Amino acid sequence: MTKLLMRKSFLTLLAMTALLFGFAIQAKAEVIAVIVPQTHSMKSIEVNELALIFWRKKLYWADGKYVQALNYPASNPLRLQFSRSVLKSAPETQTNYWNSLYFHGISPPHVVDSQEAMLRFVADTAGAIGYIDACKLDSRVKPLAWINADGAFSTREPELDCAK
DSSP: OHHHHHHHHHHHHHHHHHHHHHHHHHHOOOOEEEEEETTOSOSOOOHHHHHHHHTTSOOBOTTSOBOEEEEOOTTOHHHHHHIIIIISSOGGGSHHHHHHHHTTTOOOOEEOSSHHHHHHHHHHSTTEEEEEEGGGOOTTEEEEEEEOTTSOEESSOOOOOTTO
16 A cells, blocks of 8 residues: 555656646747848837837838738747737737727737748748747848847847757
8 A cells, every 4th residue: 555655656746847847848938039031121129119010009110011020829938928028918818909909900910830930931021020039040030139038128139058
């Protein structure tokens, strides 16, 4: 009986450790780069303007191009970090906002499933704006701003440790 109880306790402890370890990995914050096509004329963007774009309150760039903002699914850790830092809300609390705008003909930002999809869409679409893990940046896109792991917004490129 004692052996069975010890085995159950061990398995429970093992399961809890795996669960906590999984949450720690999922919750790990990255440095996020806010990206536009390489040919975009802007050099940087402020957090207030970025929030207006992702709340779909700013629909056109200064050059007249339509803004095409891109997001990840609500469960994506990058989206959670971006939403908390820029929009000051969690993705799951934004549903009512988007539902109310739907009847006014305003849709939420388009959702892509991967960082590669984000890179391709932004690189190939005039007026597009999105965000990726800063270590995934490549020459197809241009960064306008950075969201550090602590949530701080900056227009200055941070030092990155991409060798992880």
